[in-house]
Amino acid sequence: MSELDLLYTEIEEDLRSSVRDLLADRCELDAVTRIYDGDRSLVDGLWKSLVDIGLAGLLVPEDRGGQGASAREAAVVLEELGRTAAPVPFLTSSVIATTALLDSDTALLEQLATGERVAALAVPWSAAPDAQLPAVRLEGDRLTGTVTSVAGAIEADVLLVATGSGLYAVDVSAVTVKPLVCLDMTRQLADVTLDGATGALVLVDAEPAVRRALDAGAALMASEQLGLSRWCLETTVAYLQVRKQFGRVLGGFQALKHRLADLYTGVESGAAAARHAAATSAEGDPDATVAASIAQAYLSDLAVRAAEEAVQLHGGIGMTWEHPAHLYLKRAKSDQIALGTPGRHRVRLGALVDLRP
Amino acid sequence: MSTAPLQRKVEEFLAVHDPSTTDRLEFLRARYDEGLAWVHYPVGRGGLGLAQELQSEVERLFVEAGAPDNKPGHNVIGLGMAAPTILEFGTEEQKNRFLRPLWTGEEIWCQLFSEPGAGSDLANVSTRARRDGDEWVVSGQKVWTSGAQNARFAILLARTDPDEPKHLGLTYFLCDMTDPGVEVRPLRQITGEAEFNEVFLTDVRIPGSQRLGEVGQGWKVANATLNNERISIGKGADREGGMIGVVAQTWRRRPELHTPELHDRLLRLWVEAEVSRLTGARLRQKLAHGQPGPEGSAMKLSFARIAQELSGLELELLGEQGLHYSDWTLVRPDHVDFTGRDAGYRYLRAKGNSIEGGTSEILRNIVAERVLGLPGEHRVDKDLPWKEIAK
Numbered sequence: 001m002s003e004l005d006l007l008y009t010e011i012e013e014d015l016r017s018s019v020r021d022l023l024a025d026r027c028e029l030d031a032v033t034r035i036y037d038g039d040r041s042l043v044d045g046l047w048k049s050l051v052d053i054g055l056a057g058l059l060v061p062e063d064r065g066g067q068g069a070s071a072r073e074a075a076v077v078l079e080e081l082g083r084t085a086a087p088v089p090f091l092t093s094s095v096i097a098t099t100a101l102l103d104s105d106t107a108l109l110e111q112l113a114t115g116e117r118v119a120a121l122a123v124p125w126s127a128a129p130d131a132q133l134p135a136v137r138l139e140g141d142r143l144t145g146t147v148t149s150v151a152g153a154i155e156a157d158v159l160l161v162a163t164g165s166g167l168y169a170v171d172v173s174a175v176t177v178k179p180l181v182c183l184d185m186t187r188q189l190a191d192v193t194l195d196g197a198t199g200a201l202v203l204v205d206a207e208p209a210v211r212r213a214l215d216a217g218a219a220l221m222a223s224e225q226l227g228l229s230r231w232c233l234e235t236t237v238a239y240l241q242v243r244k245q246f247g248r249v250l251g252g253f254q255a256l257k258h259r260l261a262d263l264y265t266g267v268e269s270g271a272a273a274a275r276h277a278a279a280t281s282a283e284g285d286p287d288a289t290v291a292a293s294i295a296q297a298y299l300s301d302l303a304v305r306a307a308e309e310a311v312q313l314h315g316g317i318g319m320t321w322e323h324p325a326h327l328y329l330k331r332a333k334s335d336q337i338a339l340g341t342p343g344r345h346r347v348r349l350g351a352l353v354d355l356r357p
Numbered sequence: 358m359s360t361a362p363l364q365r366k367v368e369e370f371l372a373v374h375d376p377s378t379t380d381r382l383e384f385l386r387a388r389y390d391e392g393l394a395w396v397h398y399p400v401g402r403g404g405l406g407l408a409q410e411l412q413s414e415v416e417r418l419f420v421e422a423g424a425p426d427n428k429p430g431h432n433v434i435g436l437g438m439a440a441p442t443i444l445e446f447g448t449e450e451q452k453n454r455f456l457r458p459l460w461t462g463e464e465i466w467c468q469l470f471s472e473p474g475a476g477s478d479l480a481n482v483s484t485r486a487r488r489d490g491d492e493w494v495v496s497g498q499k500v501w502t503s504g505a506q507n508a509r510f511a512i513l514l515a516r517t518d519p520d521e522p523k524h525l526g527l528t529y530f531l532c533d534m535t536d537p538g539v540e541v542r543p544l545r546q547i548t549g550e551a552e553f554n555e556v557f558l559t560d561v562r563i564p565g566s567q568r569l570g571e572v573g574q575g576w577k578v579a580n581a582t583l584n585n586e587r588i589s590i591g592k593g594a595d596r597e598g599g600m601i602g603v604v605a606q607t608w609r610r611r612p613e614l615h616t617p618e619l620h621d622r623l624l625r626l627w628v629e630a631e632v633s634r635l636t637g638a639r640l641r642q643k644l645a646h647g648q649p650g651p652e653g654s655a656m657k658l659s660f661a662r663i664a665q666e667l668s669g670l671e672l673e674l675l676g677e678q679g680l681h682y683s684d685w686t687l688v689r690p691d692h693v694d695f696t697g698r699d700a701g702y703r704y705l706r707a708k709g710n711s712i713e714g715g716t717s718e719i720l721r722n723i724v725a726e727r728v729l730g731l732p733g734e735h736r737v738d739k740d741l742p743w744k745e746i747a748k
C-alpha cells in the first residue's frame with residue numbers, strides 16, 4: 001500500500017505563495033472588517049484577482065476550460081483564504097457548486113471555470129453531507145420553495161437547486177435572494193425563495209451529485225479551518241513574544257506556554273487530518289467520506305479553540321473591533337456549524353466505521 | 358529503490374533462507390547482513406539506505422512468509438533509542454560490535470539515565486565516571502530503569518566533570534550490565550508488576566572504547582536518544598492500531614453496555630486516535646531523511662492523553678466488570694505491552710505514558726521553547742559549576 005502524501009508538493013507551495021502574495025496585497029483585514037458595517041467594496045475586486053490567476057477553474061478538467069488540478073491544490077488555496085477570512089465564493093462556487101456539476105455536460109461548468117459566472121448550491125449552510133435536502137417542488141417546468149441560510153448566494157448569479165426530479169440551474173434574477181445578518185459576515189448567508197421560477201435541468205439524478213458536492217465541501221473546508229487556526233496560533237505566539245507584564249515577556253509564563261504548546265499540537269494534528277481529507281478526495285479514495293468526516297469532526301473544534309485562545313490571550317485588545325481576532329472567531333464558529341456540526345460528523349462516522357450507538 | 362525491487366530482494370532472500378528450516382538466529386543474522394533488518398539504516402549496518410516508510414512493506418513480506426521476527430517488543434530501548442544513537446555518534450568499531458546483536462535481539466538494552474535527583478532535570482545526574490588509564494570507573498544510583506533485569510547492555514549518562522555547569526560535564530557510555538559492580542533491584546509499580554528497577558553502580562569498569570561521543574558531549578548525545586524515544590513511543594500503525602482498537606473491539610462485542618454518552622466519548626476519541634495516527638504518518642514523512650527533532654514531542658503528548666482517556670473509558674464501559682483486576686502478583690515481565698492484559702492493567706499502565714520519556718509538562722515546555730520560540734524557564738542553576746548547585 002502506498003501511503004498518501006500528507007505534505008505539500010513544490011507545485012502546491014508555489015500556488016500557496018502566489019495566493020498569499022495576492023491576499024497580502026488585496027485582502028487587508030481592515031477592509032474585511034468593514035464588511036460588518038455594510039461596506040462590501042473589497043469583494044468584487046478581490047474575487048476578480050483570484051479568477052485572474054485561474055483559481056475559479058482549479059477543480060474543472062482542462063478539456064472543460066479549467067486547470068484540471070485536484071482537491072490537494074484547492075485545499076492549499078483554502079488554507080490561504082482561511083488565513084485572511086477572505087470574503088470570496090471560492091468554497092461555495094469553485095468547490096461545492098463546481099463539484100456538483102462535474103458529471104453534467106452543462107456549459108455552466110466552463111463558465112464557472114473561467115469566472116464568467118458564479119454559482120451556489122441551494123442548501124442551508126448548516127447541512128451535513130448526509131442531511132435531508134430542502135424540499136423544492138417542481139410543477140410543470142416551474143420551481144417553488146424556500147431554501148434558508150444559503151452560503152454564496154449573494155455572490156452568485158446562478159443557483160443550483162435540487163429537486164426529486166433533477167438538479168436545476170436557476171438564474172438569480174428569477175428568484176428572491178434575501179441577505180441575512182449573520183454571525184460571520186465574511187460569508188454572508190441569504191434566504192432564497194423560488195416562486196414558480198424557471199430553471200435549466202443540468203443533471204437528472206440530483207441527490208448523489210449534491211451529496212458528493214457537500215462531501216467535497218466538508219473535506220476541503222477543513223483546510224480553510226486549518227489556515228485559520230494557524231493564523232490564530234502564529235499571531236498569538238508573536239504577540240506574547242513581545243507583550244510585557246510583570247517586567248517580563250508574557251510568553252515566558254508557563255501557564256501560557258503550555259496552552260500554546262497544546263494548541264500547536266492540535267494544529268499539527270489538524271494539518272494531518274486536513275491533508276488526509278484533501279488527498280483522499282483528490283484520489284477518489286474509498287476512504288474519502290470517512291476522511292471528510294474525521295477532518296470536520298476534528299478541525300471544526302480546533303478552529304474554534306484557536307480563535308477563542310487568540311481572543312483570550314490578547315487580553316482587552318482581543319475584545320476590540322479594531323483587532324482582527326474577532327474575524328477569525330466569527331468565521332471559526334460559523335464553520336463549526338457549517339456542513340454539519342462535529343457531533344453530526346461523529347454520528348456519521350459511527351455508522352461508517354461500525355461503532356454504532 | 359521502490360517497493361518492487363525491494364520485494365524481489367526479500368523473495369530472493371527467502372528462497373535462500375527458508376524460514377521453516379533455517380535456525381532462528383541464523384535467519385535473523387542473515388537478514389541483517391542482507392540489509393533487510395531496518396532498510397533505512399546504511400548498507401553494512403543492517404540496511405539499504407532507503408526511506409523508512411519502506412520498512413513496513415518488508416515486515417509484511419516476512420510475516421507472510423512465516424519468518425521469525427526479532428521480537429521488537431522485547432528490546433524497545435535497544436531498537437528505538439540505543440541503535441539510532443550508536444548509529445549517529447558511534448565509531449566504526451562500536452557500530453560493528455553492537456548493532457547486529459542488538460537488532461537480532463541477542464543483546465537486550467536498557468536506559469540508565471534517570472536518578473533519584475535527576476528526573477525531569479536529567480542534566481543534574483550525579484552518577485560519577487572517573488578516568489582510570491584506558492578505563493572509566495563508574496559509581497552512582499539509577500532509577501526507573503525499565504527492563505534492566507533482562508538487559509545485557511545499557512546506555513548510560515554519567516558526570517565526568519563536576520566543575521563544569523551541569524549540561525557540560527556529562528559523558529555518554531555503553532555499559533555492560535554483567536559487570537560485577539552492577540546491581541539490579543526490582544521496583545514494583547502501580548500495576549503490581551516490576552517492569553522497572555533501581556540500578557546501583559559500584560566501581561563499574563567501562564573500557565574507553567565504550568564511550569559514545571566525546572567526553573563532555575553527553576548532553577548532546579542524550580538528546581538524540583530522547584528525541585528518538587519520543588518518536589518511538591508515539592509510533593502508530595494501521596487504523597484502530599493500539600489502544601483505540603482494543604476499546605473499539607470491546608464496544609462492538611458488548612452492545613448491551615452502550616450508552617449515548619459513552620458513544621459520543623468513544624467517537625471523539627476514535628477521531629482523535631485516527632488523527633494522531635495520521636499526524637505520526639505525516640511527521641515520519643517530514644523526517645523521512647532527517648533526524649527527529651522536537652516536533653515528535655507534540656505527538657507523544659497526544660499519544661499519552663488519548664491512551665489514558667481511552668483506557669479510562671473502557672473501564673467505565675465495562676461497568677461491573679471494570680471493578681475487577683486480573684492479577685496483582687509481583688512479576689518481572691520480559692517485555693511491555695501497553696495494550697496487553699486486562700482493561701484495569703491498561704488503565705494503570707497508561708498513567709506511565711505521560712511520565713516516561715519526558716513528562717507531558719516537560720514536553721509542553723519543549724514545544725513552547727524549541728518549536729514556538731517562547732522564552733525559556735527561569736533557570737537558576739544553568740551556568741553554575743555543577744558541584745555548587747544546591748542538592
Ligand SMILES: Cc1cc2nc3c(=O)[nH]c(=O)nc-3n(C[C@H](O)[C@H](O)[C@H](O)COP(=O)(O)OP(=O)(O)OC[C@H]3O[C@@H](n4cnc5c(N)ncnc54)[C@H](O)[C@@H]3O)c2cc1C
Binds near residue numbers: 475500719
Ligand atoms: C513506566 C516508566 C518507565 C521508565 N523507564 C525509564 C528508563 O528505562 N530509563 C530511565 O532512565 N528513566 C525511565 N523512567 C523515568 C522517567 O523518565 C522519569 O520518571 C521522568 O523523566 C520524570 O522524572 P521524575 O520521576 O524525577 O519526576 P520529577 O521530575 O520530579 O517531576 C514531578 C512532577 O513535576 C513536574 N515538573 C518537573 N519539572 C517541571 C517543570 N520545569 N515545569 C513544570 N512541571 C515540571 C513533572 O512533569 C511531574 O509532574 C521511566 C518512568 C516511568 C514512569
